[in-house]
Amino acid sequence: MSTPLNARDLLDTMLGYLGFVFEIEEQERDGHLVLQIYTHEADRLIGKRDQVMDDLQYLLNRMLQTADPQARRVIVDVEHHRAMRDDALVEKMKHLAEAVKTTGRPIQTEPLNSYDRYVVHNVFKDDPEVATWSPPDDAKVKRITLRLRKKTA
Template sequence: MKSIEMRARTIEEAVAAAVAALGVRREDCTVCVLEEPVKGLLGRLGARGALVKVTAAESKAEVGLGFLQEILGLMGIDGTVTVVSGDECVRYQIEGPGVKALIGHHGQTLDALQHVVNLAASRGSQDRRRLVVDVAGYRQQREERLLAMAQRLAERVARTGESIELEAMASYERKVVHTALQDHPDVSTHSEGEEPHRSVIISYRRR
């Protein structure tokens, strides 16, 4: 956690300056008043401003990273985690010897790991970004295959007019397909079924 001490004319001004210096939101900080402001003679001579210590709580991304590294340690996996923060998600890229064991059958182990990391990091956080855990580029490669498959099947639906149901997918994979085809002029998509058997349906867009 990051902390900073700041002095200003009033407690409020000191807190505002400290929050700005830390680059965080006020609600994500705790404030300790070290010295109350003191008025001097005639309001000026001997005056002393307020001194506060402001501590920024760990961000959702930091909590997620710490939790993920703890899990890797418990599993005896010597992996290096690179963090890439974006507007919609925070991506943890794990590289190193033996890390592919984290993927599992069709990425099921990786999905479970990502789920618990999100649960641990989201508790009490106002940050709505999704935490994505990737291993040796698996998710990126999977997304590229999904995009290619979605376009290929969309063209088939547009040509035949018959709907196609894709295999059951995790929610983030379904979102990849929905996003890829949302502007397609001839097809539409929707999801059907209950988790973990929910799948995407690509349908002909009738005019």
């Protein structure tokens, strides 16, 4: 029987092979394990439009899920960049939701990757007035529609 993969050790190995000098700190955020990376090369590790950071997170989660389909999702962040970006995204979506409430008309977001869609859907999952919807296709980036929640009689 194989030993379960440790997310921190796996990320440490990946970054080591890529030649980065770094420290990893484990944190908890909203029930998820967050691996916070500190490095002097944060820009390289974040990448243009966060692509490197997103790809590392995707690859790490795929490896963990392959080893254990019940493994919990891990968030990879670099010097709190993802957390700050998430906060800005949530504020922007709340602003759009206010416009939906005011006008009664649905609004579509800009194209979002799967992680950002997850964040947005979670913001409104318990909202009594605004619901979210995104098309059920396999596109890597797609828009979310914010609309008024249908009232139940």
